[in-house]
Amino acid sequence: xxxxxxxxxxxxxxxxxxxxxxxxxxxxxxxxxxxxxxxxxxxxxxxxxxxxxxxxxxxxxxxxxxxxxxxxxxxxxxxxxxxxxxxxxxxxxxxxxxxxxxxxxxxxxxxxxxxxxxxxxxxxxxxxxxxxxxxxxxxxxxxxxxxxxxxxxxxxxxxxxxxxxxxxxxxxxxxxxxxxxxxxxxxxxxxxxxxxxxxxxxxxxxxxxxxxxxxxxxxxxxxxxxxxxxxxxxxxxxxxxxxxxxxxxxxxxxxxxxxxxxxxxxxxxxxxxxxxxxxxxxxxxxxxxxxxxxxxxxxxxxxxxxxxxxxxxxxxxxxxxxxxxxxxxxxxxxxxxxxxxxxxxxxxxxxxxxxxxxxxxxxxxxxxxxxxxx
Ligand SMILES: NC(=O)c1ccc[n+]([C@@H]2O[C@H](COP(=O)([O-])OP(=O)(O)OC[C@H]3O[C@@H](n4cnc5c(N)ncnc54)[C@H](OP(=O)(O)O)[C@@H]3O)[C@@H](O)[C@H]2O)c1
Numbered sequence: 464x465x466x467x468x469x470x471x472x473x474x475x476x477x478x479x480x481x482x483x484x485x486x487x488x489x490x491x492x493x494x495x496x497x498x499x500x501x502x503x504x505x506x507x508x509x510x511x512x513x514x515x516x517x518x519x520x521x522x523x524x525x526x527x528x529x530x531x532x533x534x535x536x537x538x539x540x541x542x543x544x545x546x547x548x549x550x551x552x553x554x555x556x557x558x559x560x561x562x563x564x565x566x567x568x569x570x571x572x573x574x575x576x577x578x579x580x581x582x583x584x585x586x587x588x589x590x591x592x593x594x595x596x597x598x599x600x601x602x603x604x605x606x607x608x609x610x611x612x613x614x615x616x617x618x619x620x621x622x623x624x625x626x627x628x629x630x631x632x633x634x635x636x637x638x639x640x641x642x643x644x645x646x647x648x649x650x651x652x653x654x655x656x657x658x659x660x661x662x663x664x665x666x667x668x669x670x671x672x673x674x675x676x677x678x679x680x681x682x683x684x685x686x687x688x689x690x691x692x693x694x695x696x697x698x699x700x701x702x703x704x705x706x707x708x709x710x711x712x713x714x715x716x717x718x719x720x721x722x723x724x725x726x727x728x729x730x731x732x733x734x735x736x737x738x739x740x741x742x743x744x745x746x747x748x749x750x751x752x753x754x755x756x757x758x759x760x761x762x763x764x765x766x767x768x769x770x771x772x773x774x775x776x777x778x779x780x781x782x783x784x785x786x787x788x789x790x791x792x793x794x795x796x797x798x799x800x801x802x803x804x805x806x807x808x809x810x811x812x813x814x815x816x817x818x819x820x821x822x823x824x825x826x827x828x829x830x831x832x833x834x835x836x837x
Contacts, residue, residue, distance in 0.1 A: 532723045555587055555714045563592055564711065567629030569617045569644050570636030571595040571606055574661060577690040578633065579609060581719035585692055594628050595635075596621030617644045626651035631711065634660040634670075638836045641665050645673040652678050657708050659683055659715075663734045664836025667701045667727060677703045681712045684733045685719070687741050694720030695737040699727045735830030743825055748773055 554563035566588055568575045575595065582588040590610030597603045598616035607613045614624040617636070625632055626648060636644050641662045652658070658680045660670050667682050674680070680701030688694050696716040700709055709724075716722035725733060748769045755765035776795075783790035800807040813819070 554589065554592070555711050555718075563588070564630045565592045565594070565628060566631045566633065566715075567593075567625035568595040568633045568635045569622060569625055569648065570634070570640065571597055571602070572635065572637075574685065574687065575633065575635030576606065577687050578635070578661075578685065578719065579606070579611065581689040581692055581694070582715065583609065585718035587715060587718035594625060596625050618647045622647040623651045626653070626656065630655065631657045631659060631715075634658065634662055636662065638662045638664050641670075642673065645670060649674050654678075657681065657704070657711060659712060661685055663738060664731070664833040666837055667699065669837070671701055671703075679704045679708050681708055682727065682730065683712065683716060684730055684738045685716065686737050686739075689716075689719035692719050694722075695740075696720060696722040697725045697730065697733040697737070698722060699725060699730060731830040731833040732826075734833035735826040735828070738833075739825075739829040743822065744773060 566582065568579065571579060579593055579595065582593065583590065591612075593609075594612035594614060595606055596614045596617040597606055598619070598621070603613050612628065614621040617625070622644065632648065632652075634641060634644060641660070648658075652675050654677065656679065658670065658674065658678060660667075660680065660682050661684065663684065665682075667680055670680050670682070671678060678701075681698055681704050682701070683696055683698040685694050685696040689696070694716065696719075698709075698712050698716065700712075713722055748766070751769035751772070752762065752765035755769065756762055760768075779795055780790050780792050783795060796810070800810060
């Protein structure tokens with residue numbers, strides 16, 4: 464009920480424009496164009512009521528027997544905006560002030576910059592509503608090219624400036640630097656601030672203990688594909704965070720990809736999987752291309768085909784379940800591995816090399832490392 468009424472309040476800010484559609488279906492769950500790159504996978508999937516969604520696509524396989532996380536959020540439909548046209552009409556807002564949120568970054572390295580660029584590309588924010596505290600002169604120069612406001616080191620006055628000029632403050636420094644930066648921020652935190660930490664391994668209780676009582680904190684684990692609005696993020700609310708803070712966080716992270724909520728005890732697992740995962744996939748793409756090069760394919764074509772193979776396979780898992788479900792990868796694999804064929808010969812080699820267990824061990828090792836950072 465509460466979230467539903469909040470959605471009503473937020474609707475004008477998020478939903479000023481109806482998403483353009485490529486087809487003639489007039490229902491609110493109409494399909495999006497399928498010809499462009501990654502249209503669908505970047506949006507929350509509607510809880511299918513559309514006649515088109517209810518049909519299982521030819522060749523689809525059975526969905527997994529669990530709830531599709533894409534259908535979990537109660538505010539899905541309020542965020543179903545167009546993914547391709549940057550527009551300022553979707554800026555997230557403080558309904559009580561009737562103004563768009565100003566977002567300040569304390570530390571904007573690889574991840575912070577990826578988020579800034581993603582927020583700008585999605586239109587969820589505009590340069591004049593973004594600022595960053597950056598201590599390195601070269602980074603200050605390169606980030607100022609984006610038109611955002613730049614302040615100095617967080618521990619040298621930058622935290623005060625960011626607090627004065629922001630509604631949402633994103634802690635974007637390394638986990639080891641978080642304590643100093645949070646301590647520098649603490650005297651300037653107002654009750655209306657929302658603090659979002661993206662630092663791996665830093666628990667909400669540690670963050671809250673460094674900030675004034677009842678500070679609204681959310682912990683998010685994004686990943687670098689937010690740069691191209693294909694992030695897989697998870698978030699968890701702190702003790703004083705409100706349902707509106709959840710909505711604002713979800714809106715921000717949805718603008719750069721997909722987002723799910725998890726319990727905090729699972730954030731290390733998320734860090735090991737989606738937080739660190741892009742690097743595993745980069746390595747996999749490089750290795751696949753190396754294999755093709757070793758049997759004669761030119762490097763450029765090998766890399767192109769390897770990367771697109773990963774995109775295509777991932778989309779089949781996300782879209783192949785029919786009725787909006789997630790397809791089980793084992794079923795998809797069985798579909799394409801014909802008896803005595805080429806694919807099963809390749810799979811046999813992967814199994815002999817222990818690739819399956821190597822990926823499992825990678826996720827577990829990264830999750831353990833995240834735990835150690837606490
Ligand atoms: N990279 C990822 O894939 C990823 C994914 C999920 C979450 N995260 C989290 O995101 C956070 C940032 O990671 P990252 O990869 O972006 O690291 P990074 O590139 O090292 O960025 C951290 C930035 O914080 C700056 N910084 C440090 N102290 C500062 C201060 N007092 N004032 C202002 N800026 C300060 C650093 O400046 P200097 O350059 O001067 O040191 C650096 O630019 C980490 O907590 C990490 O756990 C990262």
